[in-house]
Amino acid sequence: MARNPHQAARLRRGIVLYAVVGLLLFVWAFPIFWAVVVSLKSETEVLAYPPNIIFEPTVRNYRDALVGGFSILPSFATSFIISGLTTVLTIMLAVPCAYAFARLRLRGKKALGFYTLVTQMVPPVGLVIPYFLILNRVGWLDTYQGMVVVYLTFSLPFAIWLMVSYMEDIPCEMEEAAFLDKANRFQALWHVVLPQVRGGIAVTVIFVFLNAWNEFLFAVQLGGNDVRPVTVAMYNFVSVEQTLWAKLSAAALIAMLPMIIIGFAAQRQIVKGLTVGAVKGGGRR
């Protein structure tokens, strides 16, 4: 062998690295793989023990989940409306808020910034009952506006916090140049700042939409028969007598689909969004 010790060490490191990554990936991906397998089995096949490796796949579960008596399609639409409205409102409010945090010298900025972060630290389960009581009092239980307002309470601080780091990366001089060129604050934000944080807005949209779509805890408590997001609707296949595992799996995979599509499409933005601020260049004052 012509290989020198240095190369051999590198090869060993490579093997170890791949083994660790492979193991982690397996642990992470196995449940999804299992859900796919289960969703293609018949309900009786699912309960076979030990599980059959070889079976005749069926798409019946998908048909039932989509167009059967317990179709999750209406809930799919509900989830879209709630997540969409939450996202739109969050962006509309978070962009000016984040700009104010990043740029304006305002009284109590530090305290407000701290409060914004603190809201992210409160365990959501502690808020379910207060929210329930409040929404019940104003008659917003099982309504779209009720769900959206509750989702805003956690998506908005998160979105502000994320957008601030993007805005701080834009040199102040750019806006100052715009002010000298007779732009007012709104025009500077619109023409100079926003086009440069498009990537950040995209990331925020994705995260807010994902969080709203995947939310279960508030949805199950504050929703109802009229407004039932898809995460809750899946439980139609779970009853006291039995759990329809195959249909539940099929429904879960369908519910996952939009997220998987978004995830793939925006992979680059998401990674960028998670690392922003790690190598911050500008943004003083």
Add this chain to the structure above:
Amino acid sequence: MSDGKGRVTLRGIDKHFGAFHALKGIDLDIAPQEFFALLGPSGSGKSTTLRVIAGLETPDAGTMTVDGVDVTYAEPGERNVAMVFQNYALYPHMTVEQNIGFPLRMDGVPKARIPELAREAASKVKIDHLMQRRPGQLSGGQQQRCALARAIVRKPRLFLLDEPLSNLDAQLRLETRVELKRLHRSLDVTTIYVTHDQEEAMTIADRMAVFLDGDIVQVGTPDDVFNRPDNLAVAAFIGSPPMNLLPARFEDGAAIIAGERLALPPRSAPVPAEVVLGIRPSHVRIADTGIPAKVVLSENLGESMLINAEVEGVPVKVRLSEMRPIAEGATIRLAFDGGHVHLFDPQTRRRIA
């Protein structure tokens, strides 16, 4: 062309940033169409002064007028000033044409007219062939020209430049310096120019203000500032290397240093017994007789030699036009050209005329 206006007056401008006293009551008069430099080391307040003039900072006290109108609290956009920032502050998502056209767009110029006007401004700085590029696709020099074009497209009343050359390499800096001067002549707009580079200020400005620690220590032409420094601060700052400053006694029209008598031309003002004598390194000669000095180091600067010596422990630099290496540790005799000697009062720190 401007209408021949653009007189800037600052009175008692004071500015704090937290505990830092950035400007300590600045008074300044800048004449219409003047090319005026604000010169000083970093943190001396020159950039803050420019930002006050631009309206980007509001002074804590004092007033600013342009052509007699008080604009102390006017918004930047109301002042009809254009500025070139040190980092150019070009909008990276816009093309050169859109960057240059932005002030026109904000000013309500009809959309159809903008490309033509932008091109006109771009041609003045010779980048009209790059109109569809984005700033990221331009070299440093081209970016700088783009920033200049954006500033001149609107025909402002004041033209503010914040260290516009500091991000260019040495060769380009010299070229651009000449071009800025030419541009100023053709535009005829009052131009205020911030720099820490005294050579730049000397060569380019009609007049300049020297800033130190938030104060203006002298205002004058480059000739005034270089040849007639008002005070010790300016004397110690201007020149590369700056003036030698030596403590001396003054008796019967002569300065006495290290026991040597140096006859001086008469002064119009009374001279105290203790003075600080100032002389530029190029006005010191090595002679057979004169003030004894010990050589510390001789530096070869290519066109000249710079001898670092000490007179009674005080450093003295001598610039020699001929290349004559002198051994370190040797004792030499220095002769000062009496006509070029400045005297300063160590109490008031001012020059004695």
